[in-house]
Amino acid sequence: MIVALGVIVAANFHTFTPIFAQGSTQLTVSAAASLTDVLKEIGPLYRRSRPNVNLRYNFASSGALQRQIENGAPVDVFISAAEKQMNALQQKGLLLPGTRRNLLTNRMVLIVPTNSSGITNLQSLKSGNVKRIAIGDPRSVPVGQYSEQVLRKQGLWELLKPKYVLANNVRQVLQFVESGNAQAGLVYITDAKTTSQVKVVQMIPANLHDPIVYPIAVIKTSRNPATARNFSQFLSGNAARKVFTRYGFGIA
CATH class of the missing domain: 3.40.190.10 (Periplasmic binding protein-like II)
Incomplete structure (x- = not known):
């Protein structure tokens, strides 16, 4: 019999975590739970170049985040820990065309x-x-x-x-x-x-196992698509890559 203890944190799936109190533009990033620490460290680095942007992170399993987006949650950028969840959103036309790419790998x-x-x-x-x-x-x-x-x-x-x-x-x-x-x-x-x-x-x-790849994409319903694209590109820049590498991620 499989024991399911995971329900104790299910209520946190819809909790967005603001990391900056002020900003004229708010960007909501839904990301796989395994990215929690590294993205929290990268956030302030992005803030230096875009002080007007207020990042809000939503961390959970990629499957839970997929369902939130399908149900209309206000998300600008999605980073999954597998291609399956991103493929599902793409098939439903929920990704902004031309913004999906592979960001990271893992072991x-x-x-x-x-x-x-x-x-x-x-x-x-x-x-x-x-x-x-x-x-x-x-x-x-x-x-x-x-x-x-x-x-x-x-x-x-x-x-x-x-x-x-x-x-x-x-x-x-x-x-x-x-x-x-x-x-x-x-x-x-x-x-x-x-x-x-x-x-x-x-x-x-x-x-x-299948290759562990983290795809990233801007969600089609993003209210700030230009800023979302900018943040997505920042995560592929040298400053972010150094942090990802230090945490043990591979660069896709």
Whole structure:
């Protein structure tokens, strides 16, 4: 039986987080949860060049953000952790033509609490001593979809099903492992780097899952399309790239 604990943060999906109190133009950026720390650091860098822009971030799973946009949420820029969600929006004509491109790449890792021992790789998860494994919900969370691909290719998906603890986004997977509510979890290397409470025990081979690509696009209904384009381009500039690289992201 799969345990779904992700509902505890569902109410945060529609919460926009302002990072600057003043500005004549407001830009709402909906981004995958794995981008939380890096985009918060990049925000002030963009503010230096465009002090009149007030950035508001909305972080959640890419699937949840996709549904918000489909339901008419006021979003200017969308950054997904997988192509699937961006493809769905593009097929519905919700992206501003000519603004979609791939921004970043990432890698998956198997993590355990820092003081844990006994789990050294994916095959270790078969042990009877391992009771709870945190993964993103494959129905809506890209890291969960990648996790399912990995575990299926390793012949572990069905075997481990009774142990899964489903999370609403990759940061919740990380929290479950940090707190000890799960003995292991599958996250991006960039998430593992944000805390000293977990350790990486295996870098997942890239050939076990689809390429991890972060596409970015301006939403067709943006009220500030020119500013949205400008911010999107800024994220490909040298200043932003240096921050992305420091956090462990690859440049697409």
